[in-house]
Amino acid sequence: MAIAHYRGSCQCGAVSFEADTDLDQTITCNCSRCQRLGSVLAFAPREAFTLNAGEDNLTEYRFNTMKLRHLFCKTCGIQGFSYGEKPDGTAMVAINVNCLEGVNPRALSPHAHDGASA
Numbered sequence: 001m002a003i004a005h006y007r008g009s010c011q012c013g014a015v016s017f018e019a020d021t022d023l024d025q026t027i028t029c030n031c032s033r034c035q036r037l038g039s040v041l042a043f044a045p046r047e048a049f050t051l052n053a054g055e056d057n058l059t060e061y062r063f064n065t066m067k068l069r070h071l072f073c074k075t076c077g078i079q080g081f082s083y084g085e086k087p088d089g090t091a092m093v094a095i096n097v098n099c100l101e102g103v104n105p106r107a108l109s110p111h112a113h114d115g116a117s118a
Ligand SMILES: [Zn+2]
Pocket: 010, 011, 012, 013, 014, 015, 073, 074, 075, 076, 077, 078
């Protein structure tokens, strides 16, 4: 596994970010949201993630346990990331790999997380 630096954005470009993350440790998820979005997620500690633009153009959505803050662009609707916490309280970011520059999510081997049963 290798942590590398990636840049990402929403579709319209209003929201952009960069992060250090490991694309050998991605997941897909079958929860009611990820199933619909087709999300492939990578993770980074909050301090390894920088929101470069668009903080005021984000809309927040929470569901189920209400712990994850799903943030999507008000203009184009694309969710580039969400904020959450590990069970030990460490602040984390779940990054939508589909939004990263120069990355083909279909070439990755994500672990299938059973979020629907969680
Ligand atoms: Zn956008």
